[in-house]
Amino acid sequence: xxxxxxxxxxxxxxxxxxxxxxxxxxxxxxxxxxxxxxxxxxxxxxxxxxxxxxxxxxxxxxxxxxxxxxxxxxxxxxxxxxxxxxxxxxxxxxxxxxxxxxxxxxxxxxxxxxxxxxxxxxxxxxxxxxxxxxxxxxxxxxxxxxxxxx
Amino acid sequence: xxxxxxxxxxxxxxxxxxxxxxxxxxxxxxxxxxxxxxxxxxxxxxxxxxxxxxxxxxxxxxxxxxxxxxxxxxxxxxxxxxxxxxxxxxxxxxxxxx
Numbered sequence: 163x164x165x166x167x168x169x170x171x172x173x174x175x176x177x178x179x180x181x182x183x184x185x186x187x188x189x190x191x192x193x194x195x196x197x198x199x200x201x202x203x204x205x206x207x208x209x210x211x212x213x214x215x216x217x218x219x220x221x222x223x224x225x226x227x228x229x230x231x232x233x234x235x236x237x238x239x240x241x242x243x244x245x246x247x248x249x250x251x252x253x254x255x256x257x258x259x260x261x262x263x264x265x266x267x268x269x270x271x272x273x274x275x276x277x278x279x280x281x282x283x284x285x286x287x288x289x290x291x292x293x294x295x296x297x298x299x300x301x302x303x304x305x306x307x308x309x310x311x312x
Numbered sequence: 313x314x315x316x317x318x319x320x321x322x323x324x325x326x327x328x329x330x331x332x333x334x335x336x337x338x339x340x341x342x343x344x345x346x347x348x349x350x351x352x353x354x355x356x357x358x359x360x361x362x363x364x365x366x367x368x369x370x371x372x373x374x375x376x377x378x379x380x381x382x383x384x385x386x387x388x389x390x391x392x393x394x395x396x397x398x399x400x401x402x403x404x405x406x407x408x409x410x
Contacts, residue, residue: 208363267402280366
């Protein structure tokens with residue numbers, strides 16, 4: 163598709179990261195660079211970084227409980243709709259974060275749950291979040307319009 | 313992430329420079345915990361914090377709970393994205409902002 167631009171990482175079509183929280187630094191720098199190249203507004207850029215943090219941290223924390231594994235990230239830009247598309251693929255435990263129950267954020271502070279907040283944030287900050295299980299892989303797709311908010 | 317601790321008697325200001333993400337949040341937690349002794353008023357200055365993810369929210373909540381026992385915690389210079397995160401997650405209901 164001509165209107166879709168795929169971003170390269172070191173000449174590769176995707177960025178493959180060890181599923182460990184520390185690897186987020188590499189991912190965040192890449193996403194930040196892409197956002198800067200596309201002149202994404204500061205606020206939108208930070209919303210993207212939060213979403214990417216949450217999704218990657220989930221994979222790093224729960225994806226591979228008994229072994230080490232990796233996560234593959236592909237970033238594309240729909241130049242007509244001005245939508246950034248970030249696709250995470252991992253071969254870890256089948257997990258659909260969209261089935262997570264939204265946390266109750268109305269109770270007293272002592273009772274506030276911390277689980278589920280991450281994916282809750284992602285859903286609020288992105289335009290769309292899709293999940294599918296494909297060929298024994300988890301595929302999670304984030305979409306966000308990155309312009310028009312100036 | 314860089315942290316600058318400024319203490320005057322029982323009041324401590326911590327200027328946080330950098331994003332509070334999954335990598336930096338554990339360091340922030342450790343450094344804050346180690347510095348809270350005797351502190352009655354803790355001010356977190358977030359001028360240079362671009363964003364905070366849920367890992368950072370955990371630290372903010374834990375620190376706020378601790379400070380409620382010994383005084384209070386106040387957040388200062390919160391950027392629009394960080395504020396949005398606090399609002400979405402309901403943290404804005406119990407945190408003190410200056």
